[in-house]
Each structure stands twice: as C-alpha cells, then as structure tokens.
Amino acid sequence: MKANxxxxxRTxxxxxxxxxxxxxxxxxxxTDKEIELEGETFPYITLDVSSKSHPFYTGKQRAASSEGSMARFRHRFGGFLDAKRS
Structure with a gap:
C-alpha cells in the first residue's frame, strides 16, 4: 500500500x-469537535436523523393511501365519464 x-x-x-x-x-x-463519552475522548458529529429517529425505522411512517391513483381519479371525475357515455 502507498503511504500517506x-x-x-478511527472511532x-x-x-x-x-x-x-x-x-x-x-x-x-x-471534525474538530470532541466529546468525552464513557471516560474516553472521541471525535464528535451531530446528526438530524438516524435509525433511532427516522420514521421508516421507528415504525411511525405515514401509510400511503390504500386507494390507487386510478381509483381516486374515477372517484373525482367518474360522473363526467359516465355522463359522456350516455
């Protein structure tokens, strides 16, 4: 391996x-930041989201609508389509 x-x-x-x-x-x-944890000093990085807080991993993710896009379309505009066929 090449040196340098x-x-x-590191941890x-x-x-x-x-x-x-x-x-x-x-x-x-x-990083230039350091933190003392469990009696040792480590480099320190802050995060906004990790596996402990992300909704996908915590099970708090909002469920997508069970109704598909075509069903929503027909619900909204079905009356127009039926009136045109008559």
Missing part, C-alpha cells in the same frame, strides 16, 4: 439530536 494516501480511520461518536442517542462507529470523517 489513506484517510485516518467517532455520532449524536442524533432529535432522539438524543449516541452511536460509536468507525469512520474517516473529519
């Missing part, structure tokens, strides 16, 4: 601010 071309890989703490959860993950991301 690979980014520095980084990611903080999901919306769920107030902390994740320790190996990463090459660059």
């Amino acid at each position: 071309i690979h980014p520095h890989y 980084v703490v990611f903080h999901d601010t919306s769920a107030n959860e902390y994740f320790k993950v190996g990463s090459t991301i660059k």
Whole structure:
C-alpha cells in the first residue's frame, strides 16, 4: 500500500439530536469537535436523523393511501365519464 494516501480511520461518536442517542462507529470523517463519552475522548458529529429517529425505522411512517391513483381519479371525475357515455 502507498503511504500517506489513506484517510485516518478511527472511532467517532455520532449524536442524533432529535432522539438524543449516541452511536460509536468507525469512520474517516473529519471534525474538530470532541466529546468525552464513557471516560474516553472521541471525535464528535451531530446528526438530524438516524435509525433511532427516522420514521421508516421507528415504525411511525405515514401509510400511503390504500386507494390507487386510478381509483381516486374515477372517484373525482367518474360522473363526467359516465355522463359522456350516455
């Protein structure tokens, strides 16, 4: 391997601010912020969304309408279509 071309890989703490959860993950991301967690100092990155707060992963995702687009169209404009056929 060539020397000095690979980014520095280390443990980084990611903080999901919306769920107030902390994740320790190996990463090459660059940051100047640091946080002390469990008696050790780690680089620190804040996140708006993670698997702990995203609606898809938490099961709080809004369900799509069970009615399809054609059914909605016929519901809205079905009277016009039936009147034209007569």
